[in-house]
Amino acid sequence: MDKLDSAKTERAVVTAAEPPAAQNVMVLNMGPQHPSTHGVLRVILELDGETVLKADPVIGYLHTGIEKSCEAKTYSQVITLTDRIDYLAPLSNNLGYCLAIEKLIGIEVPKRAQYARVLLTELTRIASHLVWLGTHAIDLGAMSVFLYSFREREEIMKIFEYVSGQRMMTSYFRIGGLALQPPPGWLDRVRRVIDSLPGHIDQYEDLLTNNHIWIGRTRGIGILSADDAIAMGVSGPLLRASGVAYDVRRAFPYSSYDEFDFNVPTQTAGDCYARYLVRLAEIRESIRIVRQAMPKVPPEGPFRAEVPGVIPPAREEMKTSIEGLIYHFKIFTEGFAPPAGEVYQAIESPRGELGVFVVSDGSPKPYRVKFRTPSFVNLQSLPRLAVGQLIADVVACIGTTDIVLGEVDR
Amino acid sequence: MESKENGTNPVVQRLKEWNAAAVADVVEFRGETTVIVPRQHLLAVAEFLAGEPSLRFSFLSDLSPVDRFPLEPRFEVNYHLLSMEKRARLRLKVRLPGKDAVVHSVTPVWPTANWHEREAFDLFGIQFSGHPDLRRILMPDDWEGYPLRKDYPTEGYR
Numbered sequence: 001m002d003k004l005d006s007a008k009t010e011r012a013v014v015t016a017a018e019p020p021a022a023q024n025v026m027v028l029n030m031g032p033q034h035p036s037t038h039g040v041l042r043v044i045l046e047l048d049g050e051t052v053l054k055a056d057p058v059i060g061y062l063h064t065g066i067e068k069s070c071e072a073k074t075y076s077q078v079i080t081l082t083d084r085i086d087y088l089a090p091l092s093n094n095l096g097y098c099l100a101i102e103k104l105i106g107i108e109v110p111k112r113a114q115y116a117r118v119l120l121t122e123l124t125r126i127a128s129h130l131v132w133l134g135t136h137a138i139d140l141g142a143m144s145v146f147l148y149s150f151r152e153r154e155e156i157m158k159i160f161e162y163v164s165g166q167r168m169m170t171s172y173f174r175i176g177g178l179a180l181q182p183p184p185g186w187l188d189r190v191r192r193v194i195d196s197l198p199g200h201i202d203q204y205e206d207l208l209t210n211n212h213i214w215i216g217r218t219r220g221i222g223i224l225s226a227d228d229a230i231a232m233g234v235s236g237p238l239l240r241a242s243g244v245a246y247d248v249r250r251a252f253p254y255s256s257y258d259e260f261d262f263n264v265p266t267q268t269a270g271d272c273y274a275r276y277l278v279r280l281a282e283i284r285e286s287i288r289i290v291r292q293a294m295p296k297v298p299p300e301g302p303f304r305a306e307v308p309g310v311i312p313p314a315r316e317e318m319k320t321s322i323e324g325l326i327y328h329f330k331i332f333t334e335g336f337a338p339p340a341g342e343v344y345q346a347i348e349s350p351r352g353e354l355g356v357f358v359v360s361d362g363s364p365k366p367y368r369v370k371f372r373t374p375s376f377v378n379l380q381s382l383p384r385l386a387v388g389q390l391i392a393d394v395v396a397c398i399g400t401t402d403i404v405l406g407e408v409d410r
Numbered sequence: 411m412e413s414k415e416n417g418t419n420p421v422v423q424r425l426k427e428w429n430a431a432a433v434a435d436v437v438e439f440r441g442e443t444t445v446i447v448p449r450q451h452l453l454a455v456a457e458f459l460a461g462e463p464s465l466r467f468s469f470l471s472d473l474s475p476v477d478r479f480p481l482e483p484r485f486e487v488n489y490h491l492l493s494m495e496k497r498a499r500l501r502l503k504v505r506l507p508g509k510d511a512v513v514h515s516v517t518p519v520w521p522t523a524n525w526h527e528r529e530a531f532d533l534f535g536i537q538f539s540g541h542p543d544l545r546r547i548l549m550p551d552d553w554e555g556y557p558l559r560k561d562y563p564t565e566g567y568r
Contacts, residue, residue, distance in 0.1 A: 059547060060546075060547060060549060060550070063548040063549065065557060067533075067558060068557055068564060069564070071564070072564045103440050104440065106440070230468055230494075231468075231520065231521045231522065232521055233470055233471070233520065234522075244494070246494050251494070252497070252499075341439045341440065342439065342442075342488075342501075343439070343440050344442060344471075344472070344490050344499070344501065346471065353471060355471055355490065357472060357474045357488065357490070367476070368474070368476045370472070370474040372471060372472035372474070372490070376525065376529075377522060377525070377526075380522060380524065380525045409548060410548075
């Protein structure tokens with residue numbers, strides 16, 4: 001432990017030893033224990049007075065080797081790991097991984113499951129954006145928004161708990177469909193929450209959108225141009241706030257997103273305020289998608305594809321037929337072996353393009369799983385946002401990149 | 411299963427017209443196209459794909475190495491390209507021998523490759539020549555070994 005700690009401190013010394021850009025340059029460590037870094041992000045700042053000359057994000061404090069663990073698990077077991085990558089949007093991660101494996105094997109998912117997936121991932125997006133809004137506002141000193149947005153987020157978490165049994169680590173999407181039949185009356189609960197949300201969003205807007213302090217803290221801060229954003233591989237609300245209308249749901253529709261009518265909100269300013277406006281508009285668009293999805297989800301019908309030997313048979317079938325029993329036993333002991341090959345599946349997670357790259361060698365365990373996580377790539381643009389700003393604005397810049405450290409470090 | 415490309419993909423055709431030596435092989439699988447590029451051509455291919463007005467692969471989504479240990483060539487580096495304008499994706503693959511796992515960095519073409527290549531160096535020990543700042547990113551600076559290599563154990567002593 002001592003050795004580790006000394007290595008981390010040495011790193012700061014190495015950076016500080018580089019030739020300073022000007023006289024009186026001060027090196028400041030922000031994090032890894034800092035309330036506005038949303039976890040364990042460390043940023044080494046070189047300062048001239050209050051102005052940032054250089055910002056160097058240091059990551060890896062939450063590295064848990066998820067990609068290595070995946071190689072020792074069967075394809076179905078990996079799903080529980082995906083929850084833990086982006087713990088604010090577990091269902092989006094479930095979806096990205098399941099779609100990749102379904103593409104690898106060539107499984108057609110029943111429409112009921114597809115619509116339920118769309119509905120639940122949009123709720124995830126709302127919940128994730130609400131967490132972002134609350135924590136970002138509290139970073140900038142607007143305390144009350146935090147209390148309201150977490151109240152609404154909790155209502156969404158209750159839906160997840162009702163449907164899957166878990167608030168956060170849901171693992172509700174499985175290869176070929178859903179883990180369980182959605183419980184009776186779940187759509188009524190969704191409707192109740194969705195009907196109350198637009199009023200709450202208006203309330204947040206009343207508190208922030210025209211608030212002079214809020215505008216002063218965010219407008220013109222951390223500007224990212226469209227060309228820079230594309231060069232840095234930035235995706236999601238960050239990219240759209242810079243004026244690029246790229247959304248994976250629109251460009252490469254998956255899980256029946258092409259049947260839904262929604263807008264891709266964009267702004268052109270590329271500053272923190274634009275990113276705030278884009279995310280609020282996205283919550284409203286997600287509400288629209290959920291409203292369209294509710295009547296589409298049929299109350300009856302299959303919620304999992306039927307692929308013997310790959311997807312576990314229904315409980316009834318497992319108890320009554322010998323084939324069902326054999327398949328059940330084989331799937332849960334040795335797993336299933338997809339054909340050899342490699343696929344890349346991208347989805348639009350709340351933070352941007354979540355890519356899952358899976359390499360199969362024809363054995364029951366994935367040969368390699370790579371998660372192209374939007375937080376990791378978006379965080380790389382932080383120096384571009386922060387240089388030339390004041391220290392207090394670095395907080396706003398980190399806030400609007402909306403990183404989840406679990407996803408950055410994996 | 412994997413199949414050889416039948417020559418209809420316009421991107422591959424365009425690439426072959428430009429320089430046939432830069433395309434070692436083409437694989438189609440599940441609607442995804444993989445172009446295998448000899449490593450000495452990688453940077454030129456990247457520049458061409460990103461700059462060519464009819465293709466515009468200006469966005470590098472992802473860079474993922476794979477370790478094929480004990481096979482040789484041991485490492486594969488996969489570049490997932492995206493053309494927002496043409497709504498197209500393409501995978502470039504470079505194969506590297508285990509003894510000499512060096513490939514030219516693509517940071518001059520796609521600056522986003524900076525952290526991706528640092529991660530590949532950190533976890534696989536692949537060297538990227540011309541990279542501006544090639545040091546470990548996820549593991550501690552004094553870490554020994556490259557954790558995502560296949561000869562690195564998942565648990566127990568290294």
